[in-house]
Amino acid sequence: xxxxxxxxxxxxxxxxxxxxxxxxxxxxxxxxxxxxxxxxxxxxxxxxxxxxxxxxxxxxxxxxxxxxxxxxxxxxxxxxxxxxxxxxxxxxxxxxxxxxxxxxxxxxxxxxxxxxxxxxxxxxxxxxxxxxxxxxxxxxxxxxxxxxxxxxxxxxxxxxxxxxxxxxxxxxxxxxxxxxxxxxxxxxxxxxxxxxxxxxxxxxxxxxxxxxxxxxxxxxxxxxxxxxxxxxxxxxxxxxxxxxxxxxxxxxxxxxxxxxxxxxxxxxxxxxxxxxxxxxxxxxxxxxxxxxxxxxxxxxxxxxxxxxxxxxxxxxxxxxxxxxxxxxxxxxxxxxxxxxxxxxxxxxxxxxxxxxxxxxxxx
Numbered sequence: 001x002x003x004x005x006x007x008x009x010x011x012x013x014x015x016x017x018x019x020x021x022x023x024x025x026x027x028x029x030x031x032x033x034x035x036x037x038x039x040x041x042x043x044x045x046x047x048x049x050x051x052x053x054x055x056x057x058x059x060x061x062x063x064x065x066x067x068x069x070x071x072x073x074x075x076x077x078x079x080x081x082x083x084x085x086x087x088x089x090x091x092x093x094x095x096x097x098x099x100x101x102x103x104x105x106x107x108x109x110x111x112x113x114x115x116x117x118x119x120x121x122x123x124x125x126x127x128x129x130x131x132x133x134x135x136x137x138x139x140x141x142x143x144x145x146x147x148x149x150x151x152x153x154x155x156x157x158x159x160x161x162x163x164x165x166x167x168x169x170x171x172x173x174x175x176x177x178x179x180x181x182x183x184x185x186x187x188x189x190x191x192x193x194x195x196x197x198x199x200x201x202x203x204x205x206x207x208x209x210x211x212x213x214x215x216x217x218x219x220x221x222x223x224x225x226x227x228x229x230x231x232x233x234x235x236x237x238x239x240x241x242x243x244x245x246x247x248x249x250x251x252x253x254x255x256x257x258x259x260x261x262x263x264x265x266x267x268x269x270x271x272x273x274x275x276x277x278x279x280x281x282x283x284x285x286x287x288x289x290x291x292x293x294x295x296x297x298x299x300x301x302x303x304x305x306x307x308x309x310x311x312x313x314x315x316x317x318x319x320x321x322x323x324x325x326x327x328x329x330x331x332x333x334x335x336x337x338x339x340x341x342x343x344x345x346x347x348x349x350x351x352x353x354x355x356x357x358x359x360x361x362x363x
Contacts, residue, residue, distance in 0.1 A: 004114075004293075005114055005115075005118050005293070006114075006115055006118045006119070006291035006292055006293030006294075006296070007291060007292065007293075008288060008289050008290060008291055008292075009292050009298060009301055009304070010284065010287050010288045010290055010301065011288060011301075011303040012284070012302065012303050013284055014301075014302040014303065015284075015301040015302055015303050016282070016284050016287055018298075018299075018301055018302060019287065019290075019298060019301075020281070020282070022298055022299070024292070024296045024297060024298055025281070027145065027149070027296075028141070028142070028145060028281075028296075029277070029281070031141070031144075031145045031148060032141065032199075032202070032273075032276070033273070034155070034158055035141075035158055035161060035162045035166070035203065036162075036202060036203055036206045036269070036273070037158075037206070038158035038159045038161070038162050038163075039159070039162040039163065039203045039204075039206045039207050039233075040206045040207070040209055040210065040269075041206075041207065041209065041210035041211075042159060042163060042207060043163075043207060043231035043232060044163050044167055044207075044230065044231050044232065044233070045230075045231055046159065046163055048159045048160035048163055048164060049156065049159075049160065050160050050164060051154070051156070051157050051160070053147070053152055053153055053157060054153075054157055054160045054161065054164060054165060056104040056105065057104075057147075057161075057165050058164060058165060058168060059104065060100055060104050061165070061168050061169060061172055063096075063100055064093060064124075064172065065172050065175060067089055067092050067093055067096070068089060068175055068176060068179055070089075070092065071085050071088045071089040071092060072085065072179070073085045073179050073180055073181070076181070080181065081130070081181065081183055082129070082130025082131065082180060082181055082182055082183050083130070083179070083180040083181050084130070085180060086125065086127070086130045086176075086180035086182065087127055087130070089176070089180065090121070090124065090125070090127045091127075093121055093124065094117075094121050097117045097120065097121060098113070098117065101113050101116060101117055105152065108150065108152070111294060112146070112150060112294065112295060114293075115146055115293040115294055115295045115296070116143060116146055116147070116295075118291060118293065119139045119140070119142045119143035119146060119291060120139070120140070120143045122136060122139040122291065123136055123137065123139035123140035123143060123169075124136065124173070124176060125176070125182050125185075126185065129183065129185070130180065130181075130182060130183060131182055131183040131184065131185040132173070132176075132177060132182040132183075132184070132185055132196050133184060133185025133196060133286070134185075134196075134197065134198045134199075134280050134286060135185065135280070135286045135287075135289050135290070136185065137173075137196070137197055137198065137199055138280065138286075138290070139291070140166075140169055141199070142291070142296060144161060144165070144166075145296070146295040146296065149295055149296075150295065162203055166199070166203065167233060170197065170200055170233070170236075173196070173197075174240060177196060182196070184196060193253070193255055193256060193275075194237060194241065194253070194256075197237065198272075198275075198276060198279075198280060199276075200233040200234065200236065200237045201233075201234055201237060201256075201272055202269070202272040202273065202276055203233055204232055204233035204234025204235070204236075204237065205234055205265050205268040205269040205272050206269045207232050207233060207234065208232055208234060208235075208265040208268075209264075209265040209266045209268075209269045210265075211265065214228065214232075214265070215263070215264070215265070216259060216260045216261070216262050216263070216264070216265060216268055217260050217261070218235075219234075219235065219238045219249070219256070219260050220249070220260060225238060225239045225242070226239075238256065241253055241256075259271070
């Protein structure tokens with residue numbers, strides 16, 4: 001039915017293989033590449049033209065940030081896991097989105113609004129587990145891709161979409177993560193780029209790829225981070241990690257430490273694309289939660305052709321796993337490093353700047 005909400009359908013590696021050959025997959029990858037190109041060589045302060053649509057999205061994000069004020073965290077000092085007030089924030093957001101979308105996107109058909117709302121609300125984390133990871137971040141990209149496919153966003157908007165809209169979304173997510181102590185989705189620990197995000201590093205490396213003086217090793221210089229983190233997403237992400245983790249990057253984020261040894265940002269940028277395809281778009285535990293709808297469709301998948309007797313399905317926390325494939329979402333719960341930082345500094349609001357180890361594809 002046209003009014004159905006987008007739903008997750010990837011259950012097996014075979015399903016993912018079919019998805020990776022689909023038009024939706026190709027459109028998604030191309031959209032990310034287009035945004036990366038729009039960010040190349042441009043700091044956050046670059047003079048973008050902000051269309052009315054861009055301004056509408058920015059205003060929508062402001063409205064969502066206001067909800068975090070209406071739903072403060074509840075006392076939770078004895079736990080480093082997610083704050084239950086996040087569920088109140090999530091429910092309020094979900095209930096208000098229909099009216100917000102009618103206000104800011106009044107020309108969009110109702111069934112398309114359902115898709116847009118689904119991707120946006122899921123881009124703020126999982127309500128049940130109170131966690132957040134690269135799959136939720138991907139939902140925000142899908143929200144933007146849907147706007148592009150509906151011709152609401154134009155290619156001329158892409159610089160502002162990366163440097164204004166996406167950057168604002170990341171800043172908002174830092175507020176949500178810090179206020180509600182969202183747990184990292186999955187259990188990558190220090191072997192991932194970041195507890196929560198991937199794309200600030202992908203777009204951020206592109207921003208820095210033409211810089212005359214800054215090099216990947218510059219992330220270890222506190223003065224560089226202080227001066228340039230407002231203008232470059234990659235450096236802002238490093239500064240955020242440093243603000244919540246006491247250990248050096250060598251210990252808290254060894255993959256980022258290793259990447260800092262790459263000679264040029266251009267190589268880092270190319271490596272980030274390879275890594276994103278392999279470690280996010282190429283992993284069943286993440287992509288089993290990818291939502292397909294009217295705007296981002298997929299045909300029949302191999303697991304959907306099997307009979308109920310052939311499928312081995314396990315229901316867990318509101319979603320299904322097939323053939324014993326358990327996602328990172330259902331792994332060992334990982335406490336929030338932000339929670340640990342705030343518990344170790346009672347009464348102090350820390351400032352928030354604006355899997356197994358694998359070979360890094362940066363050679």
